[in-house]
Amino acid sequence: MSLMELKEAKDKFIHTxxxxxxxxxxxxxxxxxxxxxxxxxxxxxxxxIMADLQISRGNVNMNLRDLMDWGLIYxxxxxxxxxxxxxxxxxxxxxxxxxxxxxxxxxxGPLIEAMEDIKEGIQPxxxxxxxxxxxxxxxxxxxxxxxxxxxxxxxxxENWLLNNFIKIFNK
Amino acid sequence: MSLMELKEAKDKFIHTxxxxxxxxxxxxxxxxxxxxxxxxxxxxxxxxIMADLQISRGNVNMNLRDLMDWGLIYxxxxxxxxxxxxxxxxxxxxxxxxxxxxxxxxxxGPLIEAMEDIKEGIQPxxxxxxxxxxxxxxxxxxxxxxxxxxxxxxxxxENWLLNNFIKIFNK
DNA sequence: TTGAATTTTCAAAATATTCTGAAAGTTTTT
DNA sequence: AAAAACTTTCAGAATATTTTGAAAATTCAA
Numbered sequence: 001m002s003l004m005e006l007k008e009a010k011d012k013f014i015h016t017x018x019x020x021x022x023x024x025x026x027x028x029x030x031x032x033x034x035x036x037x038x039x040x041x042x043x044x045x046x047x048x049i050m051a052d053l054q055i056s057r058g059n060v061n062m063n064l065r066d067l068m069d070w071g072l073i074y075x076x077x078x079x080x081x082x083x084x085x086x087x088x089x090x091x092x093x094x095x096x097x098x099x100x101x102x103x104x105x106x107x108x109g110p111l112i113e114a115m116e117d118i119k120e121g122i123q124p125x126x127x128x129x130x131x132x133x134x135x136x137x138x139x140x141x142x143x144x145x146x147x148x149x150x151x152x153x154x155x156x157x158e159n160w161l162l163n164n165f166i167k168i169f170n171k
Numbered sequence: 172m173s174l175m176e177l178k179e180a181k182d183k184f185i186h187t188x189x190x191x192x193x194x195x196x197x198x199x200x201x202x203x204x205x206x207x208x209x210x211x212x213x214x215x216x217x218x219x220i221m222a223d224l225q226i227s228r229g230n231v232n233m234n235l236r237d238l239m240d241w242g243l244i245y246x247x248x249x250x251x252x253x254x255x256x257x258x259x260x261x262x263x264x265x266x267x268x269x270x271x272x273x274x275x276x277x278x279x280g281p282l283i284e285a286m287e288d289i290k291e292g293i294q295p296x297x298x299x300x301x302x303x304x305x306x307x308x309x310x311x312x313x314x315x316x317x318x319x320x321x322x323x324x325x326x327x328x329e330n331w332l333l334n335n336f337i338k339i340f341n342k
Numbered sequence: 343t344t345g346a347a348t349t350t351t352c353a354a355a356a357t358a359t360t361c362t363g364a365a366a367g368t369t370t371t372t
Numbered sequence: 373a374a375a376a377a378c379t380t381t382c383a384g385a386a387t388a389t390t391t392t393g394a395a396a397a398t399t400c401a402a
Contacts, residue, residue, distance in 0.1 A: 009303065046378085083378070110191055129177055227391060
């Protein structure tokens with residue numbers, strides 16, 4: 001039956017999303033909730049998510065919060081409803097941008113800070129120290145470069161890369 | 172004393188590298204071994220690494236293997252030596268390239284495959300199925316785009332972005 | 343060959359992360 | 373102000389990942 005086919009495909013999608021997410025540092029449940037909301041035409045509340053994914057209230061609550069921190073879902077207050085409803089950002093380009101932005105903040109930011117920090121404590125007054133500082137400096141430069149590249153990619157809508165993307169995306 | 176200062180800075184570097192690595196999906200020990208080898212002028216053998224980082228032989232062996240898989244260190248067979256020695260790639264741009272390459276392979280590749288896989292099972296014969304396929308397709312497109320962008324960035328030495336980078340890096 | 347040196351494996355232990363569910367906290371209704 | 377509806381917290385339980393270390397496998401010299 002056709003409806004079953006879709007249900008299965010959706011389940012597969014949710015499951016796959018959850019598995020892949022662990023590969024890239026996001027936890028399984030967070031990814032599954034995200035997938036569920038991505039596929040849901042309507043916004044969902046905590047009880048519905050609990051029932052659907054068979055997970056505890058605490059778990060749902062915590063991961064909904066994280067997903068909001070990542071900017072991947074929004075809270076929706078429905079008139080006449082006490083419960084909070086959640087809806088996912090459906091524009092996948094925006095989703096990708098948000099993920100890139102967040103990962104930049106979490107992964108590159110601390111690296112730059114740490115390297116600056118280490119540089120400060122050392123004077124290049126011996127060959128060994130110079131060699132050490134060379135490496136720290138190189139890492140610093142690569143990280144700042146990666147950070148700048150990502151930032152400009154994400155910011156400017158006029159960016160050639162983005163335009164390039166839009167061309168591909170809309171075809 | 173000045174030597175102590177350098178020793179401390181190196182330890183801080185190794186420790187920091189290990190901590191940050193967990194943030195981006197690499198395990199702590201692997202990152203620490205990598206950092207240790209990055210800072211070491213000479214190549215090191217398993218016993219030296221064990222002693223330096225105070226970790227077990229099995230752990231060292233396993234992570235050296237992983238680091239070689241990532242293309243971040245090389246095995247060096249010294250003439251007249253039975254033991255295997257390891258040396259890190261010191262060119263940080265190459266290191267960054269290797270990491271990007273490996274992460275592309277691990278993170279984007281499986282995503283593209285999974286989406287293609289899901290698409291195959293579904294015919295767009297109802298509105299719901301069309302809506303579902305729209306999302307899967309969009310993710311597919313974004314992933315392929317990200318994959319292509321990264322690949323071209325990493326491959327072409329003539330790339331504007333790379334040149335841009337070299338300009339910054341060499342100044 | 344043999345055996346010493348070295349590397350690899352892998353089951354069990356240690357550690358880290360995630361999840362549960364009931365209690366506490368908050369908001370809204372009556 | 374009390375109760376009902378709902379959300380948040382968090383200690384302990386469950387699960388997953390990493391590490392150890394001793395045994396097995398491999399390599400090399402004699």
